[in-house]
Amino acid sequence: MPSQGSGNFERGYIIPIGGCENSISPQVAEKLRSICLNASAKAVVLNICDQPLEHKLSNQLLENGFDECDIQSINNRQQANNPLILQHLAGVDLIVLVGQRPLQVSTIIGGTPIAKQIRKLNADGTHVVGTFGAAALLSEHMIAGGQEATIPKQDGVTMAPGLGLTNRFMVDYHFKQQGRLGRLLTALSYNPFTIGVGIDDGTALFISPNDDLEVFGNGAATLIDPSNLQYSSMGSAGSGDPISLFGLQMHILAQGARFKAGEKKAYDEHWA
Amino acid sequence: MPSQGSGNFERGYIIPIGGCENSISPQVAEKLRSICLNASAKAVVLNICDQPLEHKLSNQLLENGFDECDIQSINNRQQANNPLILQHLAGVDLIVLVGQRPLQVSTIIGGTPIAKQIRKLNADGTHVVGTFGAAALLSEHMIAGGQEATIPKQDGVTMAPGLGLTNRFMVDYHFKQQGRLGRLLTALSYNPFTIGVGIDDGTALFISPNDDLEVFGNGAATLIDPSNLQYSSMGSAGSGDPISLFGLQMHILAQGARFKAGEKKAYDEHWA
Numbered sequence: 001m002p003s004q005g006s007g008n009f010e011r012g013y014i015i016p017i018g019g020c021e022n023s024i025s026p027q028v029a030e031k032l033r034s035i036c037l038n039a040s041a042k043a044v045v046l047n048i049c050d051q052p053l054e055h056k057l058s059n060q061l062l063e064n065g066f067d068e069c070d071i072q073s074i075n076n077r078q079q080a081n082n083p084l085i086l087q088h089l090a091g092v093d094l095i096v097l098v099g100q101r102p103l104q105v106s107t108i109i110g111g112t113p114i115a116k117q118i119r120k121l122n123a124d125g126t127h128v129v130g131t132f133g134a135a136a137l138l139s140e141h142m143i144a145g146g147q148e149a150t151i152p153k154q155d156g157v158t159m160a161p162g163l164g165l166t167n168r169f170m171v172d173y174h175f176k177q178q179g180r181l182g183r184l185l186t187a188l189s190y191n192p193f194t195i196g197v198g199i200d201d202g203t204a205l206f207i208s209p210n211d212d213l214e215v216f217g218n219g220a221a222t223l224i225d226p227s228n229l230q231y232s233s234m235g236s237a238g239s240g241d242p243i244s245l246f247g248l249q250m251h252i253l254a255q256g257a258r259f260k261a262g263e264k265k266a267y268d269e270h271w272a
Numbered sequence: 273m274p275s276q277g278s279g280n281f282e283r284g285y286i287i288p289i290g291g292c293e294n295s296i297s298p299q300v301a302e303k304l305r306s307i308c309l310n311a312s313a314k315a316v317v318l319n320i321c322d323q324p325l326e327h328k329l330s331n332q333l334l335e336n337g338f339d340e341c342d343i344q345s346i347n348n349r350q351q352a353n354n355p356l357i358l359q360h361l362a363g364v365d366l367i368v369l370v371g372q373r374p375l376q377v378s379t380i381i382g383g384t385p386i387a388k389q390i391r392k393l394n395a396d397g398t399h400v401v402g403t404f405g406a407a408a409l410l411s412e413h414m415i416a417g418g419q420e421a422t423i424p425k426q427d428g429v430t431m432a433p434g435l436g437l438t439n440r441f442m443v444d445y446h447f448k449q450q451g452r453l454g455r456l457l458t459a460l461s462y463n464p465f466t467i468g469v470g471i472d473d474g475t476a477l478f479i480s481p482n483d484d485l486e487v488f489g490n491g492a493a494t495l496i497d498p499s500n501l502q503y504s505s506m507g508s509a510g511s512g513d514p515i516s517l518f519g520l521q522m523h524i525l526a527q528g529a530r531f532k533a534g535e536k537k538a539y540d541e542h543w544a
Contacts, residue, residue, distance in 0.1 A: 150448045151472060151492040152524055176422045179451035185524065200423060200514075220423040220514035224522070231543035233526060242472075242492035245524040246538035250496070252424055252457065254505060254514040266518035271503035 001140065002165055003116075005123025011209045012127040016135035016171045018219065019201030022054045022098070024131070027255075028204045028216050029064035035127055035206070036093040042068040043094040046114075048105045048134065050075055053098060057131075066094070080112035089117055094127045097163075099134035103144045106137055106160060115163060122165050130163075132173065135199065140167035146183035152245060154237040156186035168211050168261045169195050176200040176219060184224060189234045189245055192226035195261060211261035215253040225249040225264055273412065274437055275388075277395025283481040284399040288407035288443040290491065291473030294326045294370070296403070299527075300476045300488050301336035307399055307478070308365040314340040315366040318386075320377045320406065322347055325370060329403075338366070352384035361389055366399045369435075371406035375416045378409055378432060387435060394437050402435075404445065407471065412439035418455035424517060426509040428458035440483050440533045441467050448472040448491060456496060461506045461517055464498035467533060483533035487525040497521040497536055 005011070013035050017024060024032075033041060043066050047053035058069040072088050074080050089095065095118055099105030109115045122128045130138040142162030147153065172184045175198030188196045199205060200219025207213050215221045230247035237243045251259060251266040259266045277283070285307050289296060296304075305313060315338050319325035330341040344360050346352050361367065367390055371377035381387045394400045402410040414434030419425065444456045447470030460468045471477060472491025479485050487493045502519035509515045523531060523538040531538045 150451060150453060150470065150494060151526075176451075176454070179422060179448075181422060181453060182448070198422065218514075220516070222422060230538070231540070233529075233540075233542070236542075237526075242490075242526040243524065244492070244526040244529040244538075244540060245522075246529075246543065248522040248524070250517075250520040250522045252515065252517040252520070254423075254509075254516040257505075257516040257518075266502070266516075268503070268505070268516060270505070270508075271518065 001167060003119035003123040005120055009125040012122045012125045014122065014138050014165045014207040015127060015129040015204055016138055016173070016199060017129055017131040017204040018135060018173045018175065018199035019132065022056045024057060024060055025202055025217050026064065029060045031206060031216050032061065032094060033065035038093055040067045041065065041093045042091060043096060044070045044072065044088050044092045045096040045098060047071060047073045048097060048099045048108050051100070057096065074108060074114065077108060077112060080109045080114050083113065085114055086117055089121060092126060094129065095121065096129040096131065097134040097137065098131050099137065101133040102136040102142055103160060105134050106142065106162065119164065128165060135173040136171050137163050138165045139170045140164040141170055141194065143170065143172045143183060143187050146186065148178045148180055149182035150179055151182045152185035152189055152243050153182065154234065154241045154243060155239050157183040159187055166207060167194060169197050169207060169213065172198045174201060175222060181222065185245060188224055188226045189232050189243060192229045196224040198222040213259045213261065215255060215257050217255060220252055220254040223251045223253055223259055227264060273439060275391035275395040277392055281397040284394045284397045285481070286394065286410055286437045286479040287399060287401040287476055288410055288445070288471060289401060289403040289476040290407060290445045290447065290471035291404065294328045296329060296332055297474055297489050298336065301332045303478060303488050304333065304366060305337035310365055312339045313337065313365045314363060315368060316342045316344060316360050316364045317368040317370060319343060319345045319370045320380050321370065321372045329368065346380060346386065349380055349384060352381045352386050355385065357386055358389055361393060364398060366401065367393065368401040368403065369406040369409065370403050371409065373405040374408040374414055375432060377406050378414065378434065391436065400437060407445040408443050409435050410437045411442045412436040413442055413466065415442065415444045415455060415459050418458065420450045420452055421454035422451055423454045424457035424461055424515050425454065426506065426513045426515060427511050429455040431459055438479060439466060441469050441479060441485065444470045446473060447494060453494065457517060460496055460498045461504050461515060464501045468496040470494040485531045485533065487527060487529050489527060492524055492526040495523045495525055495531055499536060
């Protein structure tokens with residue numbers, strides 16, 4: 001479950017972003033600045049993979065109103081366990097996690113002081129972005145891999161514990177390009193308590209402290225609400241079998257569309 | 273709209289089958305025989321494309337209890353307009369339409385006596401299969417092509433008038449392999465009065481005379497019911513824009529799962 005933090009502050013935004021690891025769209029960068037309420041905004045980019053990160057992403061943040069943007073690479077667990085790395089998180093308004101694959105990020109930072117600190121800071125108000133493979137990481141239950149297919153199958157997804165900032169939403173990324181609806185549906189059908197969201201490249205979800213989700217960017221989000229699921233054959237399906245799922249609710253959310261997790265309701269400026 | 277026929281008989285089954293043009297699964301062949309109530313069952317395969325058809329499909333029907341199975345190729349409109357072709361439809365219980373692409377089939381037989389006769393025979397009780405590209409053809413409003421994507425876009429689908437055996441269901445094929453959810457959603461959002469069904473290769477829909485749909489085969493069907501659509505941004509979207517759609521109902525139907533079009537309800541032997 002998400003960290004309880006100090007209990008004195010509102011949770012920060014949780015922001016999964018689909019797509020390229022080293023750039024975001026200007027409208028997303030602008031929105032990131034707008035949720036940082038301090039007059040002077042400070043960001044840190046944590047590059048959790050074995051590739052060096054270009055400065056494009058941090059430059060975009062600086063161009064869109066951030067006053068400082070530090071970049072740190074964390075390539076292995078030794079670095080993630082080094083207490084010095086925590087200094088880079090002091091006083092930041094926004095933490096951006098960049099990773100290529102969800103399991104790569106989770107195996108590097110899982111259980112380390114930096115992971116604990118990110119959870120605590122988010123609970124106390126710091127906003128956390130996960131982009132590319134780190135977009136999936138933000139959820140409590142993480143989609144780590146699986147088949148690229150439209151229909152759910154008994155063993156169609158690989159799940160793993162994520163960073164656990166939210167258990168209201170489970171995110172999959174690269175959604176449009178790779179036909180990943182089937183693995184998201186498989187994951188949801190295992191235990192249909194959470195909301196599934198697939199995000200296209202170039203698309204960001206801004207999940208507010210009260211779990212209202214807003215979509216920004218040039219793609220769309222495919223949101224699956226299984227809370228009224230009437231029937232699933234998952235419990236009796238054999239390995240590799242396609243499964244039946246009756247009564248899923250689906251919302252397609254393009255730029256500006258929102259979803260209130262509390263009321264399970266989609267809306268936007270034209271429809272409330 | 274579907275042909276009214278003579279009004280003396282119940283409509284035949286309408287059976288879109290996803291996948292390979294020259295073979296069907298044994299369970300589908302067996303079900304095809306079971307819906308032909310005559311002691312002696314006669315089928316005709318109409319191969320509506322520019323490729324010769326192997327005898328595999330007709331052999332499968334003969335092996336599964338059909339007593340006769342004629343194969344006829346219709347490669348162009350001259351052949352489709354030749355009154356002699358109608359003789360092959362006389363007294364058949366099952367017509368199997370084979371085509372590679374929906375528009376290829378519709379441009380060859382659209383408006384010809386053979387198309388009219390198939391519509392009339394189906395209204396009077398003859399069952400009609402459309403396989404491969406001809407699966408989409410059976411609907412009133414046909415998905416002829418479009419973008420392969422998960423999300424709907426303003427111009428993400430090419431629609432065309434189909435053979436028009438049913439206006440309750442709109443079918444897309446090659447669904448699992450090619451990520452076609454977006455174009456089906458686009459088509460539904462244009463006018464959300466019909467039920468959209470995407471079928472995997474190796475999967476058949478048996479749509480009964482009273483519009484109960486049953487899934488047979490080793491894949492699954494993705495059924496989208498837009499009848500409770502709460503909001504669509506389609507009317508105001510620009511060319512190529514992703515669109516928002518709130519309140520779609522989705523059912524994944526594997527082997528044996530059914531959907532009653534009248535009640536808009538999914539069910540199977542384990543859940544009714």
